Amino acid sequence: MTEVLAQNGKPRTVKAAADDLVEVRMTVNGTPAVLSLPARVTLADALRDHLGLTGTHVGCEHGVCGMCTVLVDGEAARACLLFAVQLDGADVVTVEGLGRPDDLHPLQEAFGRNHALQCGFCTPGFLMSSYDLLSNQPEVTEEELPEELSGVICRCTGYRNILTAVRETQEAHPGGIPAPGNCAQRALVGRATGQAGGSTDGREVTEETESSRRIDIVLPDGDPTIAVDIGTEIGVPVDAVWRVFDDVSLLARCLPGAELTEDLGEDHYAGRARVSVGPIKLAFKGVAHVVEHDRAGQRLRVLAQGQDTGGAQTQADIVLRTEATASGTVMRAKAEVYLTGRIAQFGRALAGDVSRRMFEQFADALREAATSGQAPSGPVEAPSALKLLFAPLFDRIRTALRRKSR
Template identity: 75%
Template structure:
C-alpha cells in the first residue's frame, strides 16, 4: 500500500476517539431513527440493551460463539457483542422486538410457541433471528441441513428437536419466502429504566438546556433495586437544618459526589454525580425535580434520574423529613433507587449498605452546612464505593463476632 491511511473494513465507519470521548451514532432500530452519544468501546449489544431498552437482545458468551445476541444489520444476521455501536452509523438494525407484535406475531414466533421451542427462553431471540436470516437467504434449506445451518446458536436447555421442528414448519408454510419483520415502524425508543434520557429520537442522549425542561421523570414499574431508610439525630436546631433543605443548591452539595449545574425553572434542576468504583469512575449527568418542599411538615421530596456515558443508569425517589427534637433535629431519608448497567452489578444487600453509607455521609454534610451555612467542599469529590463497601464489610464482621447480649 502506498497510502499511509489505515485500511477500513468495507461497510464499517472508521472511528477514532480519545478515552472518555463520546461518538455520535445515528442509525435506525426496528424502523425508528435513533441518535446515541456513546464511548467508542460500547458494543451494539450494550447500546441496544442499556441505551434503547431493547433487552430482547440477550448477552451470553460475549465472544460471538453462543449466538444469543444475534440481530439483523442491514438485513443480515450479525453478532451484536462483536460490533461496536459506533461502527453502525447509518445502518438499519432489527432486533427480536421488531420481528412481530404481541397481537400479530411473526410466523416464526407462532411456530416456536406452537411447538414448545421456547424452553427457558434465553436462546430464543438468537434462534428466531438466525432462523429468519436462514429462511430469507436459503428458503430451500432441507430438514437434514437445518441442524448444521442453525448450529451457530447454542441452546442450553438442549431443546433442539422442537426448535428444528418449528423452523421446518415455518419453511414449509412459506415456500415462496418468509414474511419480513412485522413490527418495524417509527416509534419512541426508551431506556430500560423507564423511558428517561437513555436515548431520545433525533436528539442527543445527554440532557441539556431546553430539552431538559420537557422531560418528565417517570419511575419504572415494580420494586426498586434498593430501598433505603436512614434516621440520623443532628445536634442542630430545626430552623438551621431547614435552611439547608430549603436551598436546593446547598442541599445538592451535601450529596456525596453530586453537583448542581443548572437551574431550569419550575423546580427542575440539571446536575451531575460522580462515583469511583476502584479504577472505574462513573459520571452521571441528569436532572432532578423537587415535587414537595414544605416547612410545616419538614418534608422535601425529589425525583432524580441520570445516565453515565457507559450505559449505567439510575433513578431515585428521595424523601427527606426533618422534625425538631429536644436535642436538635431528627432527619429521616427514604429512598427508592432503580439501577441498570454496570452500577447494578453489585448484590442488592451490599448496594443497599453502600447507599445507606452515602446517606449517612449526606446527613453529616447537612449538619455541617446547617452549622456553617455552606456544604462541605469534599462532597463534590467522587466517593469511593470500595471504601464504603469495605467499611460496610467491617461492620458486618464486627456484628458477626459480637457475643450474644451485645457485650
C-alpha cells in the same frame, strides 16, 4: 474511518485509532441515543455495556452463531460484526424493542407457548431472525423454514419447537407479522455521554432537541436489588433543611461523590458520581428527575439512573421525608435501587451498608449546608473502600458484643 462535520457543515472522513473516542448518534428501540465510545467498540458491546440492553447475546463473536442478531435500518444484522461508529444515524431494534413484559410480541408468545425457549441463550437471536424472515418472506413454506433459520445455532437442539413457534406465528398473521411493539421514546440506562439528542458540534440546540433530553426514566419491573429505609436526626429547623431542598444545585453538593453538570429543564438534571469499593472504581454519568417537591407535605421524590463506562448500571427511586421535632428535624430516606453489572456483584447486605454510610455522609453535609446556607466547605467525597468495607463490620461486631453482654 469515520465521518465528522467540518466547519462548513459538510461531512468529511477522518481516521480514528482503535481507542479514539468517537461520538455516535443512533436511534435504539425508538429512543435517540448519543454515545461517546472508542472506535473499536462493536455494536453488540455498545448495546450491552453502554446502553444496558443485555438481551443482545454474544456467542462466537465471528458472525456464525447468530446470537447477537438485531435489526439495523429494518434488516437483520450481526451486532458482533459491526462497529458502533459505522452506524451513526442508524435505526437499531433489539429484542427489548420487540415487545413489552405486559404486552409480548406474537413471536414471543408463540415461543413461550411452544416451549421454544430451552436455556434461552439463542432465543434473542432466533426471535430477531424470525421477525426478519417473516417480515421479508411472509409466504415462506414450512419446508423452507429449517434452512431459512439455520443462521442461528441452538445449543439445546430445540429446533423443532422453535420452528413450530415461527410457523404458528406465520399462520396466525397471514396479512403480515406485527411490527415491534416496544419502540418508543424512553430513558435508556446508558447514555454514555449524559447527552440524549444534544449537540456537541457547536450548533445551537433546538427546543425540540432539548425536550428530547427530558424523557421519562423508566424503572425495571420486579423487586429492587436494594431497598433502604433509614432515618436520622438533623439538629437544624425543618425550614432550613427545605431551603437546601429548594436549591437543587446546593442539594447536589451534599451528595457523596456527586456533581450536578447540567440543568436540562422541567426538573430534569444531568450529573456524574464516583463510587470506590475495594479495587472497583465506578464513575457514573446519568440523569435525575425531581418528580415530587412538596414543601407543605415535607416530601421530595427523585428518580435517577446512571451507567459507568464499564457497563455497571444503577437506577433508583428515592423519597426523602422530613418531620419537625423539638430539637430540629428528623429526615427519613426510602430508596429502591436496581443494580446491574459489576456493582451488582456485591451482596445485598454489603450494598445496604454502603447505602447507609452514604446517607450518613449526605445528612452531615446537609446539616452543614442548612446551617450556613452555603455548600459544604469541601467536596463531599464518596466513602473510601476501607470505610465502606470495615465500618459495617465494626458496627456488627459492636452489636454482637452488646448482645453478648446482656
